[in-house]
Amino acid sequence: MLSRRGFLGAGSAALVLGLDLAGSRWVTAAEAESVPSFHRLPPLDGELVLDDDARTAVATDLGNLVHRKPRAVLRPGSTADIAAVVRFCAEHGVSVATRGQAHTTNGQGLSAGLLIENRHRARVLSVNDTSAVVESGITWKELTKTTFARTDRRTPPTLTAYTGLSVGGTLSVGGIGGLVGGLRSGLQVDHVREVEVVTGTGAVERCSATRKPDLFHAVLGGLGQCGVITEVTLDLVPAKENARTYALEYRDTAVFARDLRTLVERPGVDHVYAELFPPGTDATYKIYATAFFDRTPPDDATLTRDLGTTPQVTDAGYLDYVFTIDNAIDELSETMGWDRLLKPWYDIWLPGSTFERYLAEVVPTLTPRDIGPYGAGLIYPQRRSLATRPFPRLPKPDATGWAFVLDINTVASQAGPDPAFVEEMLARNARMFARARDAFGATLYPIGSVPFTARDWRLQYGERWQAFLDAKRRYDPKGVLTPGPGIFA
Numbered sequence: 001m002l003s004r005r006g007f008l009g010a011g012s013a014a015l016v017l018g019l020d021l022a023g024s025r026w027v028t029a030a031e032a033e034s035v036p037s038f039h040r041l042p043p044l045d046g047e048l049v050l051d052d053d054a055r056t057a058v059a060t061d062l063g064n065l066v067h068r069k070p071r072a073v074l075r076p077g078s079t080a081d082i083a084a085v086v087r088f089c090a091e092h093g094v095s096v097a098t099r100g101q102a103h104t105t106n107g108q109g110l111s112a113g114l115l116i117e118n119r120h121r122a123r124v125l126s127v128n129d130t131s132a133v134v135e136s137g138i139t140w141k142e143l144t145k146t147t148f149a150r151t152d153r154r155t156p157p158t159l160t161a162y163t164g165l166s167v168g169g170t171l172s173v174g175g176i177g178g179l180v181g182g183l184r185s186g187l188q189v190d191h192v193r194e195v196e197v198v199t200g201t202g203a204v205e206r207c208s209a210t211r212k213p214d215l216f217h218a219v220l221g222g223l224g225q226c227g228v229i230t231e232v233t234l235d236l237v238p239a240k241e242n243a244r245t246y247a248l249e250y251r252d253t254a255v256f257a258r259d260l261r262t263l264v265e266r267p268g269v270d271h272v273y274a275e276l277f278p279p280g281t282d283a284t285y286k287i288y289a290t291a292f293f294d295r296t297p298p299d300d301a302t303l304t305r306d307l308g309t310t311p312q313v314t315d316a317g318y319l320d321y322v323f324t325i326d327n328a329i330d331e332l333s334e335t336m337g338w339d340r341l342l343k344p345w346y347d348i349w350l351p352g353s354t355f356e357r358y359l360a361e362v363v364p365t366l367t368p369r370d371i372g373p374y375g376a377g378l379i380y381p382q383r384r385s386l387a388t389r390p391f392p393r394l395p396k397p398d399a400t401g402w403a404f405v406l407d408i409n410t411v412a413s414q415a416g417p418d419p420a421f422v423e424e425m426l427a428r429n430a431r432m433f434a435r436a437r438d439a440f441g442a443t444l445y446p447i448g449s450v451p452f453t454a455r456d457w458r459l460q461y462g463e464r465w466q467a468f469l470d471a472k473r474r475y476d477p478k479g480v481l482t483p484g485p486g487i488f489a
């Protein structure tokens with residue numbers, strides 16, 4: 001391991017001193033004498049490790065479909081470490097990816113070159129009643145615990161369903177409101193005021209909507225293509241103490257969709273999402289509509305009037321509500337080894353205007369295996385006008401005012417390897433996505449495992465493709481950053 005002290009003190013056989021250009025591999029202190037061509041790395045505040053255990057531990061992600069072992073792992077102690085190592089990698093043509101919590105499922109955050117283990121940069125740097133400044137490796141869970149503990153109880157306006165995800169990771173994909181947000185707030189990227197970014201040349205830049213806006217936009221939902229997000233200033237809003245959730249079950253797509261659309265527009269309802277199940281199960285859809293409150297609970301009769309089914313009502317404290325999915329996933333991880341199961345996830349954005357038609361076509365074709373005993377089918381509404389950043393590629397706004405994320409988050413019943421299952425599910429995803437895009441105007445929510453060609457990426461970015469390409473050339477001219485999605489390959 002190489003730290004500033006270790007580097008100066010030298011001596012350990014495990015110290016990484018630089019890159020052997022001839023052999024294209026990292027060079028340790030023990031080897032340095034005998035290797036003729038290597039460039040010395042600058043001193044670091046953190047450490048660079050190259051032992052096999054450390055590299056193997058970061059060679060896959062939650063999907064377990066793609067394996068790519070890096071040659072070295074940076075555990076950064078500062079933005080300067082990230083800048084120095086990215087600069088070094090750019091000079092020597094070594095690919096670099098940043099790893100948040102590695103909860104994408106198709107190798108998006110893997111690298112055969114250098115991997116930045118960003119969980120080591122996870123401090124809250126400052127908080128006030130309207131904003132927080134954080135290092136990008138912090139999880140939304142840690143941030144929310146901190147802001148909710150203030151006497152004036154604050155929360156990020158949009159929170160993912162699972163909050164053990166890093167701020168840098170979800171801001172790189174968009175960040176939809178899984179349990180908080182979506183009806184009256186945008187994506188998580190819509191609530192970012194400023195970011196500190198290390199570009200692909202190793203330059204450190206601070207940017208916002210008015211300062212270097214091209215870089216600001218290119219990193220928010222930009223899949224790590226133009227820079228490493230290192231620090232972020234985020235909006236905070238007042239949090240209520242409690243959450244009341246109404247759960248409603250449906251068999252019929254039309255009745256379900258009608259109630260979903262009623263609830264997302266209903267005053268007093270703060271959040272709505274839905275689960276979908278393969279045909280043959282008791283219910284095909286289940287809506288969860290939530291209202292936040294301090295002392296006085298909402299009026300159930302008012303909030304649930306004129307719906308097609310009777311709700312079950314549950315109350316929880318705000319944090320218990322926010323961590324519902326975290327607790328379920330933690331339990332699956334402990335009892336089922338969930339993290340190691342194969343997860344060929346399918347995640348798309350649908351325009352409001354084709355949502356029902358798409359469900360009516362796809363849901364009857366699903367089998368229990370398409371979701372699996374530990375997977376989930378999920379639907380998240382987003383008020384379209386509140387999603388304003390250019391690079392998360394949502395469908396174009398339409399007269400409905402809504403866009404919907406649809407997840408078919410398949411989880412295999414057993415750990416892999418199972419190449420036949422993976423091949424079948426990736427082919428399913430490619431086939432379903434092509435149809436969803438071409439016939440229903442869908443775009444990809446790029447967190448899952450849909451095989452994408454160069455043409456698919458161009459279609460995904462549409463009229464933004466040239467701007468994305470320009471930003472890539474400007475901010476990562478050597479093309480070393482985040483090879484996983486294969487966008488500019």
Ligand SMILES: Cc1cc2nc3c(=O)[nH]c(=O)nc-3n(C[C@H](O)[C@H](O)[C@H](O)COP(=O)(O)OP(=O)(O)OC[C@H]3O[C@@H](n4cnc5c(N)ncnc54)[C@H](O)[C@@H]3O)c2cc1C
Nearest residue numbers: 100101102103104108109161166168169175176178224229
């Ligand atoms: C159980 C579960 C529930 C989920 N629920 C939701 C939800 O409700 N809403 C939602 O939007 N998403 C949800 N997701 C998806 C999730 O938002 C994405 O997978 C997200 O990218 C995961 O964050 P991470 O820290 O694991 O990122 P990683 O998988 O580590 O990284 C994702 C991508 O971003 C890049 N990256 C990571 N950090 C940085 C950085 N600092 N700078 C530049 N690039 C970086 C990586 O290289 C990679 O390409 C869920 C995922 C799971 C597993």
